[in-house]
Amino acid sequence: MTTVIVVDDHPMWRDGVARDLAEAGYQVIAAVGEAAQAVRLGTSLKPEVMIVDLQLADGSGVEVIRGVLATHPQARILVLSASAEQQDVLEAVKAGALGYLVKSAGRDEFLEAVRRTAQGDAVFTAGLAGLVLGEYRRLAAAPATGSDAPRLTDRETEVLRLVAKGLSYKQIAERLVLSHRTVQNHVQNTLGKLQLHNRVELVRYAIEQGLDDSGRVE
């Protein structure tokens, strides 16, 4: 049974999500509302999947994602947020979340997203694809990172644009004459490169700040 922790500071919502997950056969091992508590439980209970809201009473869901993945990198995290704060969503994904779903998504869509997250597949909505496309272009244009910025291949850009225009993977596969799995891989790669770049940047920052001397880089 897949173990899940639900992090959301709205009790009604938290319980609803936990119930839906339990009914669908997941083992909800904790449902919490505070960022600090979420990091503690996430690192000690080591769930397979975490469902994280970005707006928490005592901090951001992005901190939860960073905190948990630092000691439990196998956690597969799905961001479920009502917030349309795009920068937060992007930060969450760069920090290592596998996908993002708005809270207004239907139950079936939600459960499908959790299923894919549990498998380690990226969950891309059109909105997230738009954010990721924009981030690649921003990195390429930024003078500081211009030369070693992560780049998308033409095919990846093509796939990502189609996702951002609301096409399903099936439709994209048909249109580009690819297998469903290949489309999924392209999408996954765009996310992977962005997260890798983010980690490299963090390490570089840590070295510049002399934090590597302590022997631990987070």
Added chain:
Amino acid sequence: MGLVGLEVVLWRAVAVYRFVALGYAAVLMVNNYHSYTRPWLGWTVLAVMAVWSIVATYTYGRADLRGWPLLIADLLVTMGCLIASHWVVTEASLRRGSATLPMVWVAAVVAAWSFSGGRWRGVIAALFISGADLWLRGSVTMATVNATVLLLLTGFILGYVVSLALDAEEQLQRATKLEAATKERERLARGIHDSVLQVLAIISKRGAELGGEAAELGRLAGEQEVTLRALVSVAPPPTASGQADLRERLRPFASAQVQIASPATVVPLPAEVADELAAAVNSALDNVRVHGGPQTRAWVLLEDEGDSVTVTIRDNGPGFPNGRLAQAAQEGRLGVAQSIVGRLRDIGGSASVTSHDGTEVELRVPR
């Protein structure tokens, strides 16, 4: 406002000037009264000046009294004191350019008129005072011309600078107010995000699961959630340079049927271009509503490519078979699209319409 306004400071400055000038006039009086034809009248005029300085300081200090009656009274008292010099100071010494009784005290009324109504009022007061001075001296000499020019300049420049400063103060106040309003909006938005929006989302989700009438209620709650979110999302005003963030212009189009994908960072465009693009997106979405069914969904993708900006509107409606654009045009289904093409051409951009898994309208504007 806890701060002392600029106006209060200005009127205080005029009051200080009045008393300093009064002191100067008193010193002159003490030095010269033995040479005056009617010293008692000189002392009387000085007393009037002293009393009026006090009255004027009090009355100009109150905004409700700072009207025409006070300004005219000030002018009359000042001119009276000036003209009284005729019966005190000898005519010969006046003609030589000797000091009048009030001396530089007369400039206070010019400053008062400038501060109350700008440079032209200051100039008018200066003209009255100069006229009286000229009559007093009986002839035009270098000294009287100098005094007149200085007084006119004082009125003009003071009025000009003060109106500039008052404008600046007003702008600052407006900016401060706007900032406060934005902060309050952000606070409200956070509150609504954390409470109302969440509950609406729950209702919409549970409603859809329950089906039937509850589904209809859920759908309505979902629509309200989207509307409310668009409402409380803080839209910054266009920057001073006339640039607008296209993302903010497109955000209101988001609904249960329309999903917007955009970068996380601002997409700056000249405000007119952003408006035209938003209008084009609006008519494209209208077209989707008219020709697609209620189940038709649409996606708006905004991309900033540096040297150009692209907005794509795709729907999952029936579309039209490729190669049959002409027929679609005849049926009126392309009419709106063609008007969009024209609109984009007007702002130096281009638009294209394709059909593939629904209809896709691509708008592109160079930077």
